[in-house]
Amino acid sequence: MSEEIEKIDLGWTGERVSRIGLGLWQISETWGVTNYEDAKKIIETAYENGVNFFDTAMVYGDGLSEEYLGKALKELGIRDEVFIATKIPGQYLSRDDVLRATQLSLKRLQTDVIDLMQVHWPPLWHNFPTCEYMEALEQLLNMGLIRYIGLSDFPVELIESARACLSTTDIVSIQVRYNLVERDAEKEIIPYALREDLIVIPWSPLAKGALTGKYTPDNLPQFQDVRSREPIFHPDNFKKIYKLVELLNEIASKYGKTPAQVALNWIVTAYPNTLPIPGAKNPQQVLDNIGCVGWRLEFDDWLKIDQLSKDIRINRVV
């Protein structure tokens, strides 16, 4: 049985999903959750506490994330209660690969239909025409193998081109890097999505853990995971970010919340069409992150965070 949680309309679809989702990249060597029982507990905790939107991808753990999600949903008997979003990587975007990759995803996920199939990133080195993969996705949709189509990491110009390839449907969502210290999506993509009634799915909404308050400039681990080369955690950048973390801490204690909850709530408060998908490495983090919805920051506090965060420049050439 799942708890009630704040919901969001999924764009034009008429579907209602939880206002916050669960990102499942964490189920991979890259992040470190590789034990099935640990992964199941994370998924079960999210579901029991109201989350019904699960974001995975073919490349997460080379299929492990999809496999564990499918297995857990089956064992828990909740496949029909949840919304599965997965992704096809940019190198599998020939027509044949889109069809074959989807067939493999369906098997790993142990389902007959994928709710949201997203193009993970545009083709970078293979020169696949945009309409080739968009039409292949539409064919899958017409055959009932996927229900909706989304794009991830696409610029607005290419989103427009991709949408023009579809004849009987439209995309539903755009997934973007977006958090309090990486706000570039506000410049074009989020306004475009608002205008077009598309859902924005912010990824890395906690800046890979940097906004949670548990890392400080004096306590920055030598990460052994995907963060080992992440500019956010370069000491010069993190020093700037930490001023914001201190403010998040201060505001969090005023509301009886945690810095992670405030950082996520800031996004939810800012834009009605956002559905953040924080990743979690254990059930405690899941519960903490879920506590970011069902309430709103007061405008004064929201603005303080806005003003401080908008001037933080992450130097990527470090």
Ligand SMILES: NC(=O)c1ccc[n+]([C@@H]2O[C@H](COP(=O)([O-])OP(=O)(O)OC[C@H]3O[C@@H](n4cnc5c(N)ncnc54)[C@H](OP(=O)(O)O)[C@@H]3O)[C@@H](O)[C@H]2O)c1
């Ligand atoms: N479309 C794309 O190109 C793309 C790219 C990246 C990610 N994504 C999706 O977005 C999801 C989330 O992004 P992300 O994994 O990059 O980063 P994130 O959600 O910003 O950060 C996740 C990390 O922060 C820490 N954390 C999470 N909740 C916490 C809490 N309440 N308290 C303390 N620490 C907490 C955990 O790591 P530690 O405990 O080790 O600190 C966790 O692994 C992914 O799972 C994936 O589904 C999509």
